[in-house]
Amino acid sequence: MTLNKAKILSIVKDFFAKKGLRPLLVEELVIPKDLKPLIDAAFQDGKNIIVIHVIADFFYSYVEARNTLEKTLMKIAPITAFVEKVYIAVPELYASESILNARILRESGIGVLKVYEEGEVEELIPAVSKGGFQPLNMQAINEFLERIKSEIGKLYSQQTSILENINNLTAKIKDLERRIVLLEEKVASLSRTTVQPILKETPPQSIDLESSRDLLEDASLPSFMRNNPWINELRKRGRERP
Amino acid sequence: MDIEAYKRKYAFGEDYGTSYYKFGPIAEKPDIMENRGIILEEKSVIYRIYGIEEDVVVGPEVRHFLGSRDEMIRNLIYPMKDGVVKKDNENAWKIIYAITKRGLEKYRLRDSKFDGFYVAAAISSLALVRERHMYERLFEIHKRIDEETGLVKAVTIVPQPLAVAIAEKRISCVVVESGHGNTQICPISRYPIQEAILAINRGGAEADAITAEILKDLGYGDVAREEKVVREIKEHFGLIPRDLEKSIEVAKRDWERFRGKPFKKYLLEIDLGKNAWMRFLIGEIIFNPSHEIFESYYKKGMPRPAPSEFKGDVIEGTISLADAIIKSIREVSLEIQGLMLEEGGIILSGGNFSWKVPPRTEDVAVDAATKVKEELLKHNIPAKVELVQDPQYSVWKGCIVYAVAVPDDYEWNWNRMEGWYKWR
Numbered sequence: 001m002t003l004n005k006a007k008i009l010s011i012v013k014d015f016f017a018k019k020g021l022r023p024l025l026v027e028e029l030v031i032p033k034d035l036k037p038l039i040d041a042a043f044q045d046g047k048n049i050i051v052i053h054v055i056a057d058f059f060y061s062y063v064e065a066r067n068t069l070e071k072t073l074m075k076i077a078p079i080t081a082f083v084e085k086v087y088i089a090v091p092e093l094y095a096s097e098s099i100l101n102a103r104i105l106r107e108s109g110i111g112v113l114k115v116y117e118e119g120e121v122e123e124l125i126p127a128v129s130k131g132g133f134q135p136l137n138m139q140a141i142n143e144f145l146e147r148i149k150s151e152i153g154k155l156y157s158q159q160t161s162i163l164e165n166i167n168n169l170t171a172k173i174k175d176l177e178r179r180i181v182l183l184e185e186k187v188a189s190l191s192r193t194t195v196q197p198i199l200k201e202t203p204p205q206s207i208d209l210e211s212s213r214d215l216l217e218d219a220s221l222p223s224f225m226r227n228n229p230w231i232n233e234l235r236k237r238g239r240e241r242p
Numbered sequence: 243m244d245i246e247a248y249k250r251k252y253a254f255g256e257d258y259g260t261s262y263y264k265f266g267p268i269a270e271k272p273d274i275m276e277n278r279g280i281i282l283e284e285k286s287v288i289y290r291i292y293g294i295e296e297d298v299v300v301g302p303e304v305r306h307f308l309g310s311r312d313e314m315i316r317n318l319i320y321p322m323k324d325g326v327v328k329k330d331n332e333n334a335w336k337i338i339y340a341i342t343k344r345g346l347e348k349y350r351l352r353d354s355k356f357d358g359f360y361v362a363a364a365i366s367s368l369a370l371v372r373e374r375h376m377y378e379r380l381f382e383i384h385k386r387i388d389e390e391t392g393l394v395k396a397v398t399i400v401p402q403p404l405a406v407a408i409a410e411k412r413i414s415c416v417v418v419e420s421g422h423g424n425t426q427i428c429p430i431s432r433y434p435i436q437e438a439i440l441a442i443n444r445g446g447a448e449a450d451a452i453t454a455e456i457l458k459d460l461g462y463g464d465v466a467r468e469e470k471v472v473r474e475i476k477e478h479f480g481l482i483p484r485d486l487e488k489s490i491e492v493a494k495r496d497w498e499r500f501r502g503k504p505f506k507k508y509l510l511e512i513d514l515g516k517n518a519w520m521r522f523l524i525g526e527i528i529f530n531p532s533h534e535i536f537e538s539y540y541k542k543g544m545p546r547p548a549p550s551e552f553k554g555d556v557i558e559g560t561i562s563l564a565d566a567i568i569k570s571i572r573e574v575s576l577e578i579q580g581l582m583l584e585e586g587g588i589i590l591s592g593g594n595f596s597w598k599v600p601p602r603t604e605d606v607a608v609d610a611a612t613k614v615k616e617e618l619l620k621h622n623i624p625a626k627v628e629l630v631q632d633p634q635y636s637v638w639k640g641c642i643v644y645a646v647a648v649p650d651d652y653e654w655n656w657n658r659m660e661g662w663y664k665w666r
């Protein structure tokens with residue numbers, strides 16, 4: 001009889017049940033959604049959570065087996081951040097040194113269960129808890145959130161500065177438009193004065209005119225400011241006592 | 243740079259209107275933002291995503307927070323009513339603060355010489371007469387914004403009608419400023435003549451109200467609940483009649499000519515068809531809301547504009563505009579009356595006077611200036627009446643001139659209500 005996935009799972013479940021561990025539903029685990037499909041079984045041992053990933057593929061060569069297992073280990077390694085112990089369950093045939101990458105196993109803390117066709121299980125390499133998963137978990141989440149926040153912040157300030165640039169450009173265009181209108185007015189009035197050389201307009205008020213000539217006639221000012229008698233009127237405010 | 247040159251470069255105008263806040267540094271025209279906001283109940287992720295630090299949302303983003311029609315009606319706050327922010331309406335002041343800050347920040351300059359704007363803010367002349375707390379609050383708000391951002395070097399406050407006279411280059415005149423929420427009549431001769439300032443609690447909002455009633459009658463009840471769309475429909479259809487009865491008669495007979503283009507917006511299309519004569523109701527209510535034709539609408543629940551007070555007397559909110567103008571001018575000495583009516587004239591300003599006369603309606607439709615002129619003539623008062631070039635922007639323009647011209651060393655004077663308020 002060959003070891004298929006269902007068979008391995010039932011052997012592993014018996015093994016843990018005999019040890020007195022309580023089986024858990026994968027859905028109950030508090031871990032990121034995208035990691036859940038990698039878990040085939042989960043158990044609770046007191047406060048600790050133990051999860052199993054089953055390797056049940058058939059490999060044609062040792063090299064293929066080794067490569068696939070490496071990839072699998074890399075994929076499930078992140079789970080160690082959320083639970084105490086992570087195991088892979090491997091059929092006896094592949095539970096050899098030439099296939100299992102010792103370095104990755106050591107660094108990730110993932111343990112190996114060797115499953116025999118006869119229904120036995122050997123804890124070939126014990127899983128190493130990375131310790132205190134709750135704080136680690138929260139910290140990871142917080143760091144993640146911080147990163148997202150700072151990214152959003154950056155994007156927001158970039159957007160603001162783009163908007164500002166657009167505003168500046170719009171203001172400049174408006175200003176240019178205004179200047180063009182002024183120039184047109186000037187050209188028109190020049191052509192008028194060549195026919196009619198005497199200026200009909202009389203200055204609105206003569207007091208204080210010297211100092212405010214600049215303001216009254218400055219062509220770069222908006223039209224509503226030019227020749228505005230209020231400029232002289234308001235400039236005197238605070239100077240006279242009622 | 244000498245200080246006056248600095249002030250001229252960094253003048254900033256602000257016009258606090260019931261519907262729109264007009265703001266911006268020296269230019270031909272202001273920037274404009276709706277005077278409304280949302281106060282968020284609790285800090286949510288949305289804040290961070292939008293980079294909002296305060297719990298108040300103002301400006302174009304308000305739209306992102308509006309969902310259903312009901313939600314919109316529940317959460318949106320318009321801080322001003324009839325041109326005024328009430329003293330203890332803290333939520334309203336929060337929004338005024340946020341809008342002011344947003345406006346100033348939009349024009350922050352990177353220029354190394356920039357050390358804050360000289361801000362001239364315009365508010366209703368009612369504040370001068372009765373709501374002085376608005377001065378104190380606005381000073382405080384600008385000071386706080388400066389402490390947070392360094393954007394305000396000094397601030398002054400101008401009554402809106404005075405700003406109009408300034409923008410229109412008239413030293414003596416009668417300004418009639420009619421925005422969304424209030425209409426101010428203010429004779430001016432170098433200063434606003436305080437005894438003659440008459441404000442009525444109505445404006446474009448009343449034309450919106452009659453438009454909403456008309457929409458309900460025509461079967462657009464749910465559209466009638468959306469303030470902003472009603473306003474657009476009003477602006478699209480409203481016409482000022484030269485003479486209401488006659489205009490209605492002509493428009494009923496010749497309805498195709500008055501029908502105008504249908505109003506279209508997304509899924510909505512409104513064509514008045516044979517009801518085109520109703521367009522004249524929208525324009526007339528601004529000038530004569532006490533006309534008997536409006537009685538049935540008031541009875542059906544259209545709110546009557548609230549009464550106001552003038553020299554100890556109650557002024558009905560529905561007083562005709564001509565009567566109100568006459569009441570105000572009566573308070574001015576005869577000598578100045580002549581100067582005002584003949585030389586300076588009556589100046590109409592504010593969005594509520596921006597009505598157009600579409601082609602082929604000229605026989606019975608008129609612009610606001612003609613309407614006022616003819617209504618006054620019915621009382622045997624000949625007057626020069628003019629509509630300003632940019633009705634919604636005149637106040638802001640006056641603010642800019644004011645900021646540039648009032649000397650920097652003139653400190654705010656609570657008796658004369660002018661000068662620069664400073665704290666640095």
Ligand SMILES: Nc1ncnc2c1ncn2[C@@H]1O[C@H](COP(=O)(O)OP(=O)(O)OP(=O)(O)O)[C@@H](O)[C@H]1O
Binds near residue numbers: 424
């Ligand atoms: N073309 C138009 N025809 C008719 N009404 C218009 C037109 N354009 C703007 N309005 C109306 O003018 C009003 C807004 O004008 P304005 O900006 O002067 O008011 P405000 O300053 O917000 O209010 P207030 O001065 O009363 O506090 C609105 O009621 C708007 O519908």
Ligand SMILES: [Mg+2]
Binds near residue numbers: 260420421422592637
């Ligand atoms: Mg206004």
